[in-house]
Amino acid sequence: MSQPAPLLEVTDLALSFSNGSGPRIQAVDGASLTVYPEQTVAVVGESGCGKSVTAMSMMGLVPMPPARTDRGTMMFDSSSGRVDLLKLDRATLRRVRGGEIAMIFQEPMTSLNPVLTIGDQILEAVRLHRGLRGSEAESVAIEALTEVGIRDPERGLRSYPHEYSGGMRQRAMIAMAPERPWSRGRAGRRRLRDVRREGGGVRRDIAPVPQALAPVHAGAARLHSLA
Numbered sequence: 130m131s132q133p134a135p136l137l138e139v140t141d142l143a144l145s146f147s148n149g150s151g152p153r154i155q156a157v158d159g160a161s162l163t164v165y166p167e168q169t170v171a172v173v174g175e176s177g178c179g180k181s182v183t184a185m186s187m188m189g190l191v192p193m194p195p196a197r198t199d200r201g202t203m204m205f206d207s208s209s210g211r212v213d214l215l216k217l218d219r220a221t222l223r224r225v226r227g228g229e230i231a232m233i234f235q236e237p238m239t240s241l242n243p244v245l246t247i248g249d250q251i252l253e254a255v256r257l258h259r260g261l262r263g264s265e266a267e268s269v270a271i272e273a274l275t276e277v278g279i280r281d282p283e284r285g286l287r288s289y290p291h292e293y294s295g296g297m298r299q300r301a302m303i304a305m306a307p308e309r310p311w312s313r314g315r316a317g318r319r320r321l322r323d324v325r326r327e328g329g330g331v332r333r334d335i336a337p338v339p340q341a342l343a344p345v346h347a348g349a350a351r352l353h354s355l356a
Contacts, residue, residue: 134206137164137187137230142201144179144186147194156182160201187214188232189222205230228258231306238298241290247274247301248286254305273304 142160145153157179164170172180185191187203203214207229217225234240242250251270255261261269267286274282277300290298 133166135163135165135204136206137162138202138204139163139183139187140202140204142183142186142203143199144182144191144196144201145199146196153197156196157186184232187230188226189214189217190232224258227254227305233299233302233306238290238295240302241298243290245289246286247288247290247293251286251301251305270304274301277301277303279304 139160139162142157143155144157145155148154160179160183162170162172162183172183174180182191182196186196186198187205198215201215204211205214205225207225212221212225214222214225214230241247248267248270251273252266255266255269259266259269270286271282274285279285279297279300285293285297285301290301293301
Protein backbone atom coordinates (compact mmCIF):
# COMPACT_ATOMS: atom_id res chain seq x y z
CA MET A 130 0.00 0.00 0.00
CA SER A 131 1.53 3.29 -1.09
CA GLN A 132 1.98 6.11 1.39
CA PRO A 133 -0.43 9.06 0.94
CA ALA A 134 0.83 12.44 -0.14
CA PRO A 135 1.91 14.68 2.75
CA LEU A 136 -0.48 17.29 4.08
CA LEU A 137 2.37 19.60 4.98
CA GLU A 138 5.96 19.52 3.80
CA VAL A 139 8.47 22.09 5.04
CA THR A 140 11.79 22.04 3.19
CA ASP A 141 15.00 23.88 4.15
CA LEU A 142 13.24 26.79 5.85
CA ALA A 143 15.49 29.70 6.82
CA LEU A 144 14.09 32.80 8.51
CA SER A 145 15.91 35.77 10.04
CA PHE A 146 15.09 38.99 11.89
CA SER A 147 16.53 42.45 11.38
CA ASN A 148 18.78 43.72 14.15
CA GLY A 149 18.97 47.44 13.55
CA SER A 150 22.40 48.28 12.17
CA GLY A 151 23.83 44.94 13.31
CA PRO A 152 23.88 41.60 11.50
CA ARG A 153 20.56 39.82 11.00
CA ILE A 154 19.54 37.26 13.64
CA GLN A 155 19.07 33.81 12.12
CA ALA A 156 16.03 32.39 13.95
CA VAL A 157 15.60 29.30 11.73
CA ASP A 158 18.22 27.82 9.43
CA GLY A 159 17.43 24.74 7.36
CA ALA A 160 14.31 23.38 9.12
CA SER A 161 12.50 20.54 7.34
CA LEU A 162 9.53 18.40 8.43
CA THR A 163 6.67 16.42 6.90
CA VAL A 164 3.20 15.72 8.24
CA TYR A 165 1.05 12.98 6.68
CA PRO A 166 -2.73 12.49 7.07
CA GLU A 167 -3.88 11.24 10.49
CA GLN A 168 -0.34 11.52 11.85
CA THR A 169 1.05 13.25 14.91
CA VAL A 170 4.49 14.80 14.42
CA ALA A 171 6.39 16.40 17.30
CA VAL A 172 8.88 19.22 16.76
CA VAL A 173 11.53 19.17 19.49
CA GLY A 174 14.64 21.16 20.31
CA GLU A 175 16.24 23.37 22.92
CA SER A 176 14.85 26.79 23.81
CA GLY A 177 15.53 29.36 21.12
CA CYS A 178 16.15 26.85 18.33
CA GLY A 179 13.22 28.12 16.24
CA LYS A 180 10.34 25.73 17.02
CA SER A 181 7.74 28.42 17.64
CA VAL A 182 8.95 30.64 14.80
CA THR A 183 8.71 27.70 12.41
CA ALA A 184 5.16 26.92 13.55
CA MET A 185 4.04 30.55 13.45
CA SER A 186 5.48 31.03 9.97
CA MET A 187 3.19 28.23 8.75
CA MET A 188 0.27 30.38 9.82
CA GLY A 189 1.67 33.65 8.49
CA LEU A 190 1.86 35.02 12.03
CA VAL A 191 5.50 36.17 11.89
CA PRO A 192 5.59 39.94 11.13
CA MET A 193 7.54 40.74 7.97
CA PRO A 194 9.43 43.00 8.45
CA PRO A 195 11.31 42.67 10.80
CA ALA A 196 11.34 38.98 9.81
CA ARG A 197 12.40 37.76 6.38
CA THR A 198 12.16 34.36 4.70
CA ASP A 199 15.65 33.70 3.34
CA ARG A 200 14.88 30.39 1.63
CA GLY A 201 12.72 27.28 1.77
CA THR A 202 9.18 26.18 0.99
CA MET A 203 6.09 25.17 2.97
CA MET A 204 3.91 23.05 0.70
CA PHE A 205 0.39 22.50 2.05
CA ASP A 206 -2.30 20.24 0.58
CA SER A 207 -5.15 22.76 0.56
CA SER A 208 -8.64 22.28 -0.84
CA SER A 209 -7.52 24.04 -4.02
CA GLY A 210 -4.38 21.93 -4.43
CA ARG A 211 -0.81 22.11 -3.17
CA VAL A 212 0.23 25.64 -2.27
CA ASP A 213 3.35 27.21 -0.79
CA LEU A 214 2.19 28.89 2.43
CA LEU A 215 5.13 31.28 2.24
CA LYS A 216 3.95 32.69 -1.10
CA LEU A 217 0.22 33.13 -0.51
CA ASP A 218 -1.29 36.60 -0.72
CA ARG A 219 -3.04 37.95 2.36
CA ALA A 220 -6.57 37.14 1.18
CA THR A 221 -5.74 33.53 0.30
CA LEU A 222 -3.77 33.03 3.51
CA ARG A 223 -6.71 34.33 5.53
CA ARG A 224 -8.99 31.78 3.85
CA VAL A 225 -6.59 28.88 4.48
CA ARG A 226 -5.66 29.93 8.01
CA GLY A 227 -8.38 28.83 10.38
CA GLY A 228 -10.34 27.15 7.62
CA GLU A 229 -7.86 24.42 6.68
CA ILE A 230 -4.91 24.76 9.04
CA ALA A 231 -4.93 26.07 12.60
CA MET A 232 -2.73 26.61 15.63
CA ILE A 233 -3.69 25.84 19.22
CA PHE A 234 -1.50 27.94 21.47
CA GLN A 235 0.01 26.66 24.70
CA GLU A 236 -1.62 29.45 26.73
CA PRO A 237 -5.01 30.15 25.15
CA MET A 238 -5.83 32.99 27.56
CA THR A 239 -3.46 35.17 25.54
CA SER A 240 -5.23 34.15 22.31
CA LEU A 241 -8.88 34.42 23.36
CA ASN A 242 -10.44 37.88 23.48
CA PRO A 243 -11.38 38.49 27.15
CA VAL A 244 -14.28 40.85 26.32
CA LEU A 245 -16.05 38.45 23.94
CA THR A 246 -17.87 35.28 24.90
CA ILE A 247 -16.54 31.89 23.84
CA GLY A 248 -19.58 31.63 21.58
CA ASP A 249 -18.83 34.94 19.85
CA GLN A 250 -15.30 33.75 19.05
CA ILE A 251 -16.29 30.29 17.81
CA LEU A 252 -19.16 31.72 15.77
CA GLU A 253 -16.81 34.18 14.10
CA ALA A 254 -14.73 31.26 12.82
CA VAL A 255 -17.86 29.36 11.72
CA ARG A 256 -19.21 32.37 9.82
CA LEU A 257 -15.89 33.20 8.22
CA HIS A 258 -14.82 29.73 7.14
CA ARG A 259 -18.11 27.87 6.69
CA GLY A 260 -20.41 30.67 5.61
CA LEU A 261 -23.12 29.77 8.13
CA ARG A 262 -25.35 32.22 9.99
CA GLY A 263 -27.95 32.24 12.75
CA SER A 264 -29.17 28.97 14.23
CA GLU A 265 -27.12 26.90 11.78
CA ALA A 266 -23.90 28.53 12.95
CA GLU A 267 -24.89 28.15 16.60
CA SER A 268 -25.64 24.45 16.12
CA VAL A 269 -22.16 23.94 14.65
CA ALA A 270 -20.59 25.83 17.58
CA ILE A 271 -22.52 23.74 20.14
CA GLU A 272 -21.49 20.54 18.36
CA ALA A 273 -17.84 21.68 18.37
CA LEU A 274 -17.87 22.29 22.13
CA THR A 275 -19.60 18.97 22.70
CA GLU A 276 -16.97 17.15 20.65
CA VAL A 277 -14.14 18.50 22.79
CA GLY A 278 -15.85 17.53 26.03
CA ILE A 279 -17.35 20.81 27.29
CA ARG A 280 -20.31 20.01 29.52
CA ASP A 281 -23.44 22.10 28.96
CA PRO A 282 -22.17 23.59 25.67
CA GLU A 283 -25.14 25.98 25.37
CA ARG A 284 -24.08 27.65 28.59
CA GLY A 285 -20.45 27.39 27.49
CA LEU A 286 -21.18 29.54 24.45
CA ARG A 287 -22.41 32.33 26.73
CA SER A 288 -19.38 32.15 29.03
CA TYR A 289 -16.32 34.42 28.90
CA PRO A 290 -12.73 33.09 28.76
CA HIS A 291 -12.07 33.94 32.43
CA GLU A 292 -14.98 31.67 33.40
CA TYR A 293 -13.25 28.68 31.78
CA SER A 294 -10.43 26.73 33.39
CA GLY A 295 -7.10 26.53 31.56
CA GLY A 296 -7.94 23.13 30.11
CA MET A 297 -11.39 24.29 29.02
CA ARG A 298 -9.87 27.31 27.27
CA GLN A 299 -7.59 25.01 25.32
CA ARG A 300 -10.60 22.93 24.33
CA ALA A 301 -12.39 26.08 23.19
CA MET A 302 -9.40 26.87 20.97
CA ILE A 303 -9.56 23.33 19.55
CA ALA A 304 -13.26 23.87 18.84
CA MET A 305 -12.32 26.86 16.65
CA ALA A 306 -9.92 24.73 14.61
CA PRO A 307 -10.87 23.40 11.15
CA GLU A 308 -13.37 20.56 10.76
CA ARG A 309 -12.62 17.81 13.24
CA PRO A 310 -13.31 14.38 11.70
CA TRP A 311 -13.47 12.62 15.07
CA SER A 312 -15.90 10.06 13.70
CA ARG A 313 -13.68 8.94 10.83
CA GLY A 314 -12.69 5.47 11.91
CA ARG A 315 -10.78 4.11 14.87
CA ALA A 316 -8.06 6.80 14.76
CA GLY A 317 -10.69 9.55 14.91
CA ARG A 318 -12.47 8.00 17.88
CA ARG A 319 -9.15 7.49 19.68
CA ARG A 320 -8.23 11.10 19.12
CA LEU A 321 -11.56 12.27 20.50
CA ARG A 322 -10.90 10.27 23.68
CA ASP A 323 -7.51 11.97 23.92
CA VAL A 324 -9.09 15.40 23.57
CA ARG A 325 -11.62 14.71 26.30
CA ARG A 326 -8.93 13.31 28.59
CA GLU A 327 -6.13 15.80 27.99
CA GLY A 328 -7.59 18.75 26.07
CA GLY A 329 -5.32 18.22 23.05
CA GLY A 330 -5.74 17.39 19.38
CA VAL A 331 -6.62 18.99 16.04
CA ARG A 332 -8.49 18.17 12.85
CA ARG A 333 -6.45 15.67 10.90
CA ASP A 334 -2.79 16.40 11.50
CA ILE A 335 -0.78 17.60 14.47
CA ALA A 336 2.63 19.19 14.83
CA PRO A 337 2.96 19.90 18.57
CA VAL A 338 5.79 22.00 19.95
CA PRO A 339 6.41 20.43 23.38
CA GLN A 340 8.24 21.92 26.33
CA ALA A 341 9.27 18.51 27.66
CA LEU A 342 10.55 15.56 25.65
CA ALA A 343 9.38 12.66 27.83
CA PRO A 344 5.64 12.74 26.93
CA VAL A 345 6.39 13.07 23.22
CA HIS A 346 7.46 9.46 22.64
CA ALA A 347 4.06 8.12 23.68
CA GLY A 348 1.97 10.48 21.56
CA ALA A 349 3.92 11.20 18.38
CA ALA A 350 4.34 9.00 15.34
CA ARG A 351 7.55 10.82 14.38
CA LEU A 352 9.92 13.39 15.85
CA HIS A 353 11.58 16.32 14.06
CA SER A 354 14.49 17.90 15.89
CA LEU A 355 15.57 21.49 15.32
CA ALA A 356 19.18 22.06 16.27
